[in-house]
Amino acid sequence: MAKQEWSTRDKMLELFMSAPDRTISGERLSAALNVSRTAIWKQIKALELNGFEFSATPRVGYRMTRVPDELIGPLVSPHLDEACRLGRRILWAPERTSTNDTAIELAHDGAVHGLVVTAARQTGGRGRQGRVWQSPAGGMWFSVLVRNPCALSQAGDLTLLASVAVHRALHESGVEAEIKWPNDILVDGRKICGILAQMRADGETVDYAVIGIGINANFHREALPPDVFDHATTILTECGQPVDRPLLLARILNQLDALYSNLAQGAGGFAAVREEWKTHAHTLGRTVHVRLGDTFITGYAEDVDERGVLLVRDHAGVRHELHSGEVLFSASEKL
Structure with missing residues (x-):
């Protein structure tokens, strides 16, 4: 999907989300987005295929009647802290091979710090040791691009800090979890989240890092493949109800932003959160x-x-x- 298509769709969603009753005329949409009425209709139909619902009234316009909790910028940004630089641009797609792969490609093309790449589904998600990471609809599959976050000698801090950020955000969302060294999150001893960081170094400094995070969120545990069923779970299974995914993503980004800003400025790193990490560690003492x-x-x-x-x-x-x-x-x- 072209970047222009992403931009048009996201701007359309922002217009609907900001409208008092989410009703906007086709004329206003066409003028605001600088596209034809036919293009507006195509965007509406594409959004409907991904869980949005609209009603159309002649000479009145379109009204958004249902908003799914996909990881789309206009749904996430209202929950971001004012100072948070992560997630100010979010590129969502119904399906990707891998959000990490897309984020790395965009990083090579000069994408800015804080870009977040999301997907409703992944067909080629990866975990540790190159294993396939099952990424069905209802999960949270996203990658965060951070530029010049730390010295190369501190690269190992990236996934450790990410695990702390995810743990904090889950706790804030009512999900009690533990951290498994170095980069997994467990609930009741079963894996609910994995973190995979990929980076490029420039001399003794990390030029950029892409932190991929996969969370088994709003689907039932039975959707997991048999070979991991005994060792993995989902938020829906453990909590009995779905989590607000855009809100949870924003909470993760708020925590990541603070932790990585401190790391990049030389005022943080894993040592600064070590005691917190140990308090919630599933690995230690076993x-x-x-x-x-x-x-x-x-x-x-x-x-x-x-x-x-x-x-x-x-x-x-x-x-x-x-x-x-x-x-x-x-x-x-x-x-």
Whole structure:
């Protein structure tokens, strides 16, 4: 979809959202968007295919009668803090291969700091170890572009801070969760959110990073594939009711903005939120199996240090400092 199409659709939604009773004449829409009446009609029909509903009255205009909770800019922006720079531009599509892939392409083309790419569905979402991440309708699939967020030596802080931001936002939305090192969010021991950061460095500085976040939100757990069913869940399943997705996205962006601004200014980083992270950690105080490529380290997860390094003591008493890896709590886990 061309950027102009995104712009026209989002401007149309903004007009409807700002109208007192969400009724606007076709003439006004055509003049405001500088497109033909036929183009307006096509945009209306495209929006209807994605859950919006409109009524049309001759010589009066169109009235928006239903607004789905998709991750679209005009639905998210009213909930953003005034100082938040993330999410001031949100590019939504009914379907993408991967929001991270799209965000990286746009970053290469010079997209600005704070761009958020969202999708109702993903056909090629990825998790850790290159695994397919199932991304059905009803979830929250989005990627955030941040430019020059930190020194290369602090790149590992990005996903750790993102996990804190998501945890805070979920708590604010009434979802009680825990953090699994380094980049997952769990509810009742089952995965509800994954975070995947991809970045490009320029010398000793991160030029930009794309933080992809996938949240199993408003669909039932039965929609998950059999191979992850025992280890994953959804907000709808755990809470018994759907979450307001645009509001939750805004809350995540508000938290991310504050954390990454501090990191970029040298006033923050993981060390600043380490105690908060530990308070809500699911990983610490447990026997874990940490996958490092083709090998495993099994031991007791003692702590996470100021750098975000996981400290695991094995059965021989040797303490291992793990800068990366995949934590498993059982041999059958595949998340």
